[in-house]
Amino acid sequence: xxSAPSHVLPQNQPxxxxxxxxxxxxxxxxxxxxxxxSLRGPWLCSQLEAGNILFFARTPFAIPxxxxxxxxxxxxTSSALHKxxxxxxxxxxxxxxxxxxxxxxxxxxxxxxxxxxxxxQFLRELLPPYAGKWKLDFxxxxxxxxxxxxxxxHARNDLPHFDSFPTRPTNxxxxxxxxxxxxxxxxxxxxxSQTFEAIGPHFAKSIGLPxxxxxxxxxxxxxxxxxxxxxxxxxxxxxxxxxxxxHNAMKEDxxxxxxxxxxxxxxxxxxxxxxxxxxxxHAVLEGQYALEQTFLISRRAMVEPERSPIAILxxxxxxxxxx
Ligand code: SIN
Ligand code: FE
Numbered sequence: 001x002x003s004a005p006s007h008v009l010p011q012n013q014p015x016x017x018x019x020x021x022x023x024x025x026x027x028x029x030x031x032x033x034x035x036x037x038s039l040r041g042p043w044l045c046s047q048l049e050a051g052n053i054l055f056f057a058r059t060p061f062a063i064p065x066x067x068x069x070x071x072x073x074x075x076x077t078s079s080a081l082h083k084x085x086x087x088x089x090x091x092x093x094x095x096x097x098x099x100x101x102x103x104x105x106x107x108x109x110x111x112x113x114x115x116x117x118x119x120x121q122f123l124r125e126l127l128p129p130y131a132g133k134w135k136l137d138f139x140x141x142x143x144x145x146x147x148x149x150x151x152x153x154h155a156r157n158d159l160p161h162f163d164s165f166p167t168r169p170t171n172x173x174x175x176x177x178x179x180x181x182x183x184x185x186x187x188x189x190x191x192x193s194q195t196f197e198a199i200g201p202h203f204a205k206s207i208g209l210p211x212x213x214x215x216x217x218x219x220x221x222x223x224x225x226x227x228x229x230x231x232x233x234x235x236x237x238x239x240x241x242x243x244x245x246x247h248n249a250m251k252e253d254x255x256x257x258x259x260x261x262x263x264x265x266x267x268x269x270x271x272x273x274x275x276x277x278x279x280x281x282h283a284v285l286e287g288q289y290a291l292e293q294t295f296l297i298s299r300r301a302m303v304e305p306e307r308s309p310i311a312i313l314x315x316x317x318x319x320x321x322x323x
């Protein structure tokens with residue numbers, strides 16, 4: 001794990017490789033909260049938007065010891081069925097548990113609700129430019145060992161990819177994730193490759209930009225009808241269909257995954273990190289027991305909106321890609 005972030009790219013370093021920004025240490029690069037607190041939040045946001053990882057050697061809020069023990073001691077009866085247990089804050093509901101685990105469900109729901117609330121409160125204070133300009137997405141508990149975990153090609157998280165959720169289109173808004181390594185002894189290991197800013201345009205060339213929606217009234221009527229009938233994908237924007245195709249193309253491309261430049265990150269037990277995973281190409285290689293909360297941040301809240309994947313793609317396309 002590298003220590004302080006470097007602001008000068010070493011020679012020959014490929015463009016757009018993520019850096020680590022250690023927060024809550026005496027990192028001289030970060031505008032000190034005491035000097036002018038109003039500078040710190042926007043600076044941290046700009047680091048995320050550049051594709052850097054905000055890193056906390058210790059999770060910045062307490063997770064009670066008995067909750068940790070409960071999570072670490074969970075039997076893996078559901079493992080064959082579900083890789084994660086998801087918590088949906090808006091519905092205060094869990095998904096991904098096997099029937100036999102119903103007795104554990106209440107406790108798990110309580111722990112994930114707490115994690116979700118703490119992560120939200122923490123981010124509100126850390127990143128004021130984003131505060132409240134987000135949709136709280138799912139939280140998850142990831143109890144399976146990632147090394148060698150069997151999965152369908154497109155569901156494999158050990159292959160570098162930009163995140164795109166087929167069931168939760170963002171329409172150009174950003175995917176921000178807050179992770180915690182709960183494992184008491186094992187690092188969670190990631191690779192990152194180049195950012196969307198650096199390699200998105202290459203993928204746009206190879207897989208093709210989405211074609212603008214036809215403006216003729218018949219086509220518009222059909223789209224409206226599909227939306228009204230809630231047909232799958234009907235309301236998906238051109239942006240979301242591109243990002244989903246890009247996610248799949250990256251995982252399908254053996255030569256990309258073998259030859260792309262990589263940086264290895266080892267997130268130690270008890271640490272947390274924050275990443276905009278739609279612009280950081282990432283892969284998880286090893287690790288078991290993580291917690292995570294996802295936020296969908298309005299594209300309008302970005303401090304450097306022109307660096308967002310949607311802005312990059314719209315510049316290339318020359319027409320809007322959101323609905
Ligand atoms: C991913 O978003 O690809 C998974 C990251 C992780 O579980 O550490
Ligand atoms: Fe991912």
